[in-house]
Amino acid sequence: xxxxxIATLSFASVPCRKQQLRHGASTFNAxxxxxxxxxxxxxxxxxxxxxxxxxxxxxxxxxxxxxxxxAILGAAGGIGxxxxxxxxxxxxxxxxxxxxxxxxKGITADLSHCNTSAQVAGFTGKDELAGSLAGADVVVIPxxxxxxxxxxxxxxxxINAGIVxxxxxxxxxxxxxxxxxxxxxxxxxxxxxxxEVLKQKGAYDPRKLFGVTTLDVxxxxxxxxxRKGLPLADVDVPxxxxxxxxxxxxxxxxxxxxxxxxDEEVEExxxxxxxAGTEVVEAKAGAGSATLSMAxxxxxxxxxxxxxxxxxxDVYECAYVQxxxxxxxxxxxxxxxxxxxxxxxxxxxxxxxxxxxxxxxxEALKPQLKASIDKGVAYVQQQQEAALN
Amino acid sequence: MRPSLxxxxxxxxxxxxxxxxSSANPxxxxAVLGAAGGIGxxxxxxxxxxxxxxSLSLYDIAGTPGVxxxxxxxxxxxxxxxxxxxDQLGEALEGSDVVIIPxxxxxxxxxxxxxxxxINAGIVxxxxxxxxKHCPxxxxxxxxxxxxxxxxxxxEVFKKAGTYDEKRLFGVTTLDVxxxxxxxxxxxxVPVTEVNVPxxxxxxxxxxxxLFSQATPASNSxxxxxxxxxxxxxxxGGTEVVEAKAGKGSATLSMAxxxxxxxxACLKGLNGVPDIVxxxxVxxxxxxxxxxxxxxxxxxNGVEEVLGLGELSDFEKEGLENLKGELKxxxxxxxxxxxxx
Numbered sequence: 001x002x003x004x005x006i007a008t009l010s011f012a013s014v015p016c017r018k019q020q021l022r023h024g025a026s027t028f029n030a031x032x033x034x035x036x037x038x039x040x041x042x043x044x045x046x047x048x049x050x051x052x053x054x055x056x057x058x059x060x061x062x063x064x065x066x067x068x069x070x071a072i073l074g075a076a077g078g079i080g081x082x083x084x085x086x087x088x089x090x091x092x093x094x095x096x097x098x099x100x101x102x103x104x105k106g107i108t109a110d111l112s113h114c115n116t117s118a119q120v121a122g123f124t125g126k127d128e129l130a131g132s133l134a135g136a137d138v139v140v141i142p143x144x145x146x147x148x149x150x151x152x153x154x155x156x157x158x159i160n161a162g163i164v165x166x167x168x169x170x171x172x173x174x175x176x177x178x179x180x181x182x183x184x185x186x187x188x189x190x191x192x193x194x195x196e197v198l199k200q201k202g203a204y205d206p207r208k209l210f211g212v213t214t215l216d217v218x219x220x221x222x223x224x225x226x227r228k229g230l231p232l233a234d235v236d237v238p239x240x241x242x243x244x245x246x247x248x249x250x251x252x253x254x255x256x257x258x259x260x261x262x263d264e265e266v267e268e269x270x271x272x273x274x275x276a277g278t279e280v281v282e283a284k285a286g287a288g289s290a291t292l293s294m295a296x297x298x299x300x301x302x303x304x305x306x307x308x309x310x311x312x313x314d315v316y317e318c319a320y321v322q323x324x325x326x327x328x329x330x331x332x333x334x335x336x337x338x339x340x341x342x343x344x345x346x347x348x349x350x351x352x353x354x355x356x357x358x359x360x361x362x363e364a365l366k367p368q369l370k371a372s373i374d375k376g377v378a379y380v381q382q383q384q385e386a387a388l389n
Numbered sequence: 390m391r392p393s394l395x396x397x398x399x400x401x402x403x404x405x406x407x408x409x410x411s412s413a414n415p416x417x418x419x420a421v422l423g424a425a426g427g428i429g430x431x432x433x434x435x436x437x438x439x440x441x442x443x444s445l446s447l448y449d450i451a452g453t454p455g456v457x458x459x460x461x462x463x464x465x466x467x468x469x470x471x472x473x474x475x476d477q478l479g480e481a482l483e484g485s486d487v488v489i490i491p492x493x494x495x496x497x498x499x500x501x502x503x504x505x506x507x508i509n510a511g512i513v514x515x516x517x518x519x520x521x522k523h524c525p526x527x528x529x530x531x532x533x534x535x536x537x538x539x540x541x542x543x544x545e546v547f548k549k550a551g552t553y554d555e556k557r558l559f560g561v562t563t564l565d566v567x568x569x570x571x572x573x574x575x576x577x578x579v580p581v582t583e584v585n586v587p588x589x590x591x592x593x594x595x596x597x598x599x600l601f602s603q604a605t606p607a608s609n610s611x612x613x614x615x616x617x618x619x620x621x622x623x624x625x626g627g628t629e630v631v632e633a634k635a636g637k638g639s640a641t642l643s644m645a646x647x648x649x650x651x652x653x654a655c656l657k658g659l660n661g662v663p664d665i666v667x668x669x670x671v672x673x674x675x676x677x678x679x680x681x682x683x684x685x686x687x688x689x690n691g692v693e694e695v696l697g698l699g700e701l702s703d704f705e706k707e708g709l710e711n712l713k714g715e716l717k718x719x720x721x722x723x724x725x726x727x728x729x730x
Contacts, residue, residue, distance in 0.1 A: 082431045085642040091582075106634030113626060113643045115570040115581045221464040232464055276462060284455030292434040293462040 066092035066117065068306050071136040071175070073129075073167050074143025075122075076100035076107055078288050079183060082295035083142060084111060084120075090299070092306040093118040099132035100143070101125055129167075133174035138305055140212075140298060141167055144184040146289040147281045153186035153244045154372065160184045161193055161379050168194040172201035179208045179305055179342050183298055187211040187243040188369055189376035191320055191331055196380035207342035210305075211320030213243045213333045215290065215297035219276045220250040223269055228259045238350050239273070239318050240334045240362075242372065247365045248274045253355040266357055308338030315339070316347065325351055328366055331373050417656055418444040420485040420524075422478075422516050423492025424471075425452030427638050428532060431645035432491060433460055439649065441656045442467040448481040449492070450474060478516075482523035487655050489561075489648060490516055493533040495639040496631045502535035502593045503719065510726045513539045514546055521550035528557050528655045528691050531670075532648055536560040536592040537716055538723030540670055540680055545727030556691035559655075560670030562592045562682045564640065564647035568626040569599040572619050577608035588623070588668050589683045589698055590709070591716045598712055599623045602702040616704060658687030671695060678713060680720055 070087055074080045075098035087096055088111045096118045098104050098111075108122030123132035133139065144160035147153065164184050171180060184190050191211040198204035220237035224230065236256045241249035250273045252261050261269070272279075280290040301317055308315045315338040323332040325348040335347035354362065419436055423429045424447035433447050437460045445467040447457045457471025472481035482488065493509035496502065513533050520529060525547075533539050540560040547553035565588040574581035585605045590598035601616050611619075622629070630640040651667055658665045665687040673681040673695050684696040701709065 109630045109633035110642045113568045115567045219462045280458045283458035290459045292459045
């Protein structure tokens with residue numbers, strides 16, 4: 001056959017349906033780059049974890065080029081750059097807008113040379129922010145400063161709250177129907193900030209606002225697979241709560257494939273997953289926080305969202321969203337079903353039948369998470385009051 | 390032992406191997422030398438995402454513990470280890486199937502790739518000395534510029550160590566191919582994912598010779614002027630990015646992408662996937678020059694076959710003659726350096 005299969009970049013989520021996993025459905029596809037005869041097509045790369053109904057999903061990705069416009073705000077930063085590369089490589093994206101306060105021209109020129117379908121354009125500074133957002137289906141926000149050793153995510157609040165507020169105001173004005181993926185820390189607060197800003201502008205749709213917690217899931221999957229000797233491709237561990245230290249709650253009792261954990265293992269794995277971000281900050285010794293793994297996680301969540309927008313009926317990811325799963329907490333991370341309008345369903349069922357350890361941890365995280373949410377909301381309200389006076 | 394018990398035991402053993410996603414592919418170790426740099430970091434990310442990689446060694450003179458910790462959290466099979474400094478170089482390299490070398494300094498505006506020679510030649514020489522000692526059979530993917538010289542340097546170092554295998558040494562020119570395809574697709578109005586354009590010669594300025602006469606899908610809409618413009622743009626693609634970055638470096642993300650594409654092709658070739666053809670700067674008899682980039686077929690030994698240039702247009706024949714002088718002197722500069730130091 002003369003036509004080579006065009007490999008596609010696909011960061012598929014691990015199967016996380018309510019039903020059981022289909023065995024044998026989830027091996028890595030090693031037919032990545034294709035080569036046929038003397039030709040080679042390496043325009044697209046396919047890496048990722050296939051889910052059940054992999055064939056269906058591949059068809060979604062392969063029929064023609066993608067049609068989605070994505071804007072990345074903070075594209076020149078430590079996360080922004082590798083994220084921009086991964087998104088440029090995605091066959092689901094037709095237009096990629098890169099925005100930052102500086103250094104975007106060079107990154108745009110760099111990426112524009114890649115032989116993938118997404119057309120990339122760069123936008124620099126406040127005056128060009130509106131242009132970067134026009135027509136965006138999804139806006140991803142990694143903008144802001146990263147942690148240094150000894151800092152918590154909350155220590156970033158002072159700087160990043162203002163950045164997120166300003167950017168989301170622009171999204172409300174120029175891309176009000178877009179899905180918004182917030183990466184900027186502290187996510188536990190910046191997502192409520194975004195919500196308040198959008199409400200003030202009359203542009204809030206709780207189905208379309210997400211704090212990206214995918215990296216916690218990725219870490220949980222990696223650490224659990226390693227510890228229990230499970231094939232990586234099959235492992236799925238839901239992570240709920242928030243996105244900082246003990247608000248990160250991996251539900252090991254709900255891990256698939258089903259595995260038995262000793263009490264020590266539960267403690268060790270949970271602690272490691274909660275502190276993994278700090279682990280990287282320390283290892284980087286002042287040079288930053290997780291960038292490459294964060295870029296991967298964000299790209300994975302983006303692709304899941306785009307498949308949802310395309311009408312794929314089987315897209316589930318954990319994310320930090322407006323939620324009623326825990327009554328006291330207006331925002332909470334849990335599994336959500338993604339679809340044409342963003343969130344189709346917040347899946348609360350995994351919060352039932354928790355282990356004792358998890359139930360205690362859930363209670364313990366509530367005050368901290370509530371405080372972070374309140375802090376975000378209060379910030380926006382204070383800003384509004386200050387502006388009126 | 391009952392046959393069914395034997396079978397289920399071996400199944401269990403196979404499944405319990407950590408991170409062993411597929412029983413169909415052999416274990417492959419890849420080392421990235423310069424993993425903490427501008428190219429090295431995104432390249433390390435892409436290699437970590439490649440399911441053909443079972444072990445990923447990240448080496449640099451600084452910064453690798455952080456990069457390795459970061460990348461190791463990704464839930465793909467490759468086991469990541471970071472190595473920092475000369476003392477750890479050997480361990481980083483042991484058992485490698487493919488070694489990718491992006492190490493070195495990038496250009497600033499106004500510089501040619503050759504201006505990097507003095508610093509990068511020394512770096513490459515040291516790294517290749519270690520490769521000869523610790524993983525002499527690895528496929529070496531040279532990214533460090535000026536590639537036209539650093540590949541000959543590597544060859545001389547390997548010859549001196551008695552480990553040289555011309556089938557296992559590659560100058561990575563994939564980014565030139567990527568650029569040629571992208572620019573051609575834009576001008577000809579064809580979908581970029583369908584385009585193929587060979588690029589031959591070397592990896593600097595006019596030594597880069599894209600063969601648009603062989604581009605597929607063919608286009609009737611390109612004038613001679615268009616071809617000349619496309620050729621120049623492909624040749625100056627690197628400079629275009631250096632200027633746009635205004636002192637902040639050269640192509641990193643597209644180079645990581647191209648580097649990952651080529652490394653993946655090497656891995657597929659090693660794994661016995663048929664018909665893996667890529668352009669690369671290799672030891673060659675296609676012209677009178679000792680090294681030359683052209684299409685090569687990759688396999689279990691590295692280069693299985695160096696493919697010829699095919700039919701060239703008059704413009705391309707002229708370009709070929711014009712590039713030989715510069716490419717020859719770059720090659721000789723590399724050889725001389727390797728002997729002198």
